[in-house]
Amino acid sequence: MTEHILEMRGISKTFPGVKALSDVNLAVSRGEVHAICGENGAGKSTLMKVLSGVYPHGTYEGDIRFDGEAVSFKDIKDSEHSGIVIIHQELALSPYLSVAENIFLGNERSSRGFIDWNETNVEAAKLLKRVGLTLNPVVRAGDIGVGKQQLVEIAKALSKNVKLLILDEPTAALNDEDSAHLLGLVKGLRDEGVTSIIISHKLNEIRAIADSVTILRDGRTIETLSLHDGSVTEDRIIKGMVGRELKNRYPERKPSIGAEILRVEDWTVHHPQEHSRVIVDRANLSVRAGEIVGVAGLMGAGRTELAMSIFGRSYGSNISGKLYKDGKEISVRTVSEAIRHGIAYATEDRKRYGLNLLDDIKRNISGAALGKLARRGWVDSGREAVVAGGYRTSMNIKAPSVTSVTGKLSGGNQQKVVLSKWMFADPDVLILDEPTRGIDVGAKYEIYTIINSLAAQGKAVVVISSELPELLGICDRIYTLAEGSITAEVPIGEATPELLMQHMTKEKD
Template sequence: MSNIILEMRNITKEFPGVKALDNVNLKVREGEIHALCGENGAGKSTLMKVLSGVYPYGTYTGDILFQNQVCTFKDIKQSEELGIVIIHQELALIPELSIAENIFLGNEIAKSGVINWNVTSMKTRELLKKVGLEESPNTKVDSIGVGKQQLVEIAKALSKEVKLLILDEPTASLNEDDSENLLNLLLAFKEQGMSAIIISHKLNEIEKVADSITIIRDGQTIETLDVKKDKVNEDRIIKGMVGRDLTNRYPERTPKIGKTIFEVKNWNVYHPLHTERKVIDDVNLHIRQGEIVGIAGLMGAGRTELAMSIFGKTYGKKISGEIIKDGKQVEIPDVATAINNGLAYVSEDRKGNGLILIDDIKQNISLPNLNKISKNFILDRNKEISVAEEYRKKLRIKTPSIFQKAGNLSGGNQQKIVLSKWIYSEPDILILDEPTRGIDVGAKYEIYTIINELVSEGKGILMISSELPELLGMCDRIYTLNEGRITGEVTRAEANQEVLMTYMTKSKVRG
C-alpha cells in the first residue's frame, strides 16, 4: 500500500465571496480506504467535485495527479474514463428505469445504435452478484429500498472499471443493517485492491473501515492520520475537525416539564395509494410543556408517516383519531391550519421538502410566515431582511450574506435555515424528523443547543431519529414504533440502546 494512486496538490477553489478550498493537499495510497473528515462547509464535497471533474480544470488552481499522470478533467466523463467514480450523497438513479437501464445509462452496450439487451442483462447480473444483490436486472429502481439503490450505484461504478471509488455520505440514509452491509462490501473491495475515498459524519464507521484519515477545516488541510499507527479514535477525529475537544456530545439541560399541551389519540392512517393497507395503527402519544419526546423505530416502522399525518394530514388516506391541543380537540386538515394551531414540521428531506434551494436565505426563512411581514397583502422587504439577519445571527448560520442561495450552503447551515423558518412561526409543538441527518458533530451540537433553548421556553418537541444515542442524549421520554404501532414508552432513566431495540422489534405493545 506504499504506492500513491492519487495526489492533489495545493487545490484552491473560490466561489463568489467564499474561498471554499485553500491550498488543500491529499494523498491516497493504492488499495486503501481513505476517509475525508470535516465539519459541514469544510470543503470535503467541493474537493471531491474538483477531483471528479464536476468543477472542471480552470475553475480551480492546483494539480491533480492520478497514477502519476497530471489530470485536467473538463467533465465527469473524463475522470470516469481513468477509473475515478464518485457516488454522491443524493443518489443519481432514475426511479422509472430498470436496474439494468440505470447501470448502463450513458454507457450502453450497443452496436450501430441498437442496445444488446441480452448482454446488458447478463453483465448486470454479474455486477449485482458482486455487490450482493439478487434482484432481477428488469426490476424498476423505485420498487427497491434506499439501501439496495445504494448498491445499484456501486454496481454502476463497477461497470466503469473503477480504480478509485469516492463515496460521499454513503450511509446517511441507510439503516444499521444496510450500513453494515455497505461497509463490509467496501472492505471486500479493498481486499481486491480497489482504492476508495469515503466522506462520512458517522465517525464510528470511519474508525471501522478507514486506513488513513485526512481532516479538513475551513477549507484547509489540518492533518492526515494513520488509523492504526496513530491509534485514532472518535475523540481524536473530533478534535481535528472542530479545533477543540468536544467532551460532551449533548449539551446539558435541566428539564422543566409542565402540563400536557399536545395529545394524539387512537390515530389511524392508511397508505395513500394502497388504501387497504394500514400504516399507522391506533397510536396514542402525548407531549408536555418543556419536554423532548422521541420516536424510535427501524426503517419502515412508520415514523415519518406518523409525523406527516399529524402535520396537516400531508400523508395518508382514511385518517381517523383525535388531536388535542391545550385540552381542546382540534381539526387539522391541512398545513395552513397546522401552522395556525401552533404546529411546525422539520422534514427529514431538507433539500426536497424543507427548502427552495434556488431561493435565497431570507426568502426561505420568511416563506411560511408571509403574513407576519406583510400588511394589506404587501410584503415589507425591509422587515424580511431584518428577520433573516436576526436568525442568521441567532442560529449562527455561516454565510457571507442572507442573499446567498440556500443550495450553496452546507448541510448543517441548510438545516439551520429550516429551523429558522419554523421557529419564526412561533410554534408550540415542533416535530423534528431526523434533524441532524448528514450533519457533522460540531453542527449537531449547535442544533441540540437550539432545541434545548426551545424547550426551555416551554415548547414541546417530538423528535424522530435513526440514531439511538441521539435520542438517548436528548429526550425526556421515548416511544418505540414498529409496523405503525407504539410498542413501548420509556423514560430517560430506564432507556438504553438494548431496551429501545427490544421494543423496536416487538410487534405487540409493551404491557
C-alpha cells in the first residue's frame, strides 16, 4: 500500500477568460482528514470537481493517482466506482423522495429487475444508524432539517463503499450542535480507515479536526502544513490564504449615530401554514442612522422569520404589530412597498432568493431598482452596464466583465453582487441575514468594510449572524432572540459571548 491514497500533480484548469487552477499539487495521506483552505475563488471547489470527474479527464491538464494507480475519470459515476464520493455545498437530495430512496438513488437494491423496498429500507436504517440518525428511512428528505440532510448525504456515500470522502463546506448552513455532530462523525470515519478531504472557511473547525491543511491562493498551491503538534495557528493559515498577515479580523470604525430610522413594536408573526403557531412573539427593536445593530439567536429562534416578515411580509401569517419609519407609522404589506419605504433585505440564501444565478452581474445589480434605469418604459441597457461596472470596480467583484454569469462567481463575489443590488436601490434600512456565510476571512473583511461604509453614509444596518465574534466585532448594539422573543438588548460595551449565549438560551416566561 502506498503512503498517499491521492496524488494530484500539475493540475491546471481554464475557463473562458479565467485560469482557475495553475499547476496545483495535492497529496493526501491514507486515513487522514485533509483540509483545503483558500479565499473564495482560490480554486478549491474546482480542484475537487476535477478529482471527482465533474470536470472529466481531457478538460484539464495534469495527472491524478488514486490508491496507487493513475486514473482518468470521465464522469462522477466513474470516480464513485473507484471509491471517491463528493458532497457538494449545495445538497443534492431530492426533497420529494424518501430518505432511503435518496440513499440508494442510482445504486438501487433490486431483485429480478424490481426494487426490493424491504432491503432498501432495512439497509438505509443501518446506514442512518452508522451516521447517528434514528429517523424513519421512509420519511421524505424535504421534511428533515439541513443538518440531518448532510448526514443522509454521508450515509449515501457510505452505501457506495467510499474510500475518499470529499466534503465541500459541510457545516456552512449548520448550527453549532449539528456541526459538532458532523465533525465527530468525520473523526469516527477516519478511525474506520475512511480518508476525508474537507473544504471549509471555519478555521477553528479545521484546527480541531484536520491532520493537515493545503492552502490554495489564486489557483495555485501555496503550502501544505501539518496540524498534528498544534503549532499552526489560525493567523498562520490566514497569512497563507491572503498572502499577508491579517492583524485585525474587523476593520476599525468610529460610529456616528443619528436619529432613529426604523422601530418595530409588538411584532408578532404566525407560521405560514400552521396559523396557530407563533414564530415571532411581540418583538420590539429599533435601529438608528449610522448604527449597526446585531440580532443573535440559535437556529430556530426566529431571526430570519422576523426579518422576512418586516420586509414586506414575505414570511408568515396573521402578522400584527407596528412599523415606524422616521417616527411615522408605515404599512408594509408587500416587498414593493418595503422597497418604496427604503427597507432592503439581503437574504441568507443568496443562491435561492438573493440572485438569479443564470443571469449576468449587471442584471442582478439592477434588479431591485429598474425604475432608476428606465426611459419611456424601457431599461437603458447602456446605463445599466455603466452602473454595474461602477459597482464591479468599487466592490472589487472578481469577474472578467459585468456580463459574466453570476452563478459562476465564488460565494464571496456573489455576496458582493447582492450588496451591490441593494446599494443601487439606495435604502435607508438594510437588513443583512448571514452576510458572510460560506465566505473566507479575506472576503469577510471586505464585506465588513462595505457594511461600515453603509453605516458611515447614514444607513441603518441590521446584521443577523450565527457567529457571535462577528456580531461583537462589527455591531453597536445586539438584540438576542430565543423562541421567537427578544430576550435582551445589549450595548456592545457590555456584550460578551457568555452573556449573549445566556440570553439566547433563556426560556420564555
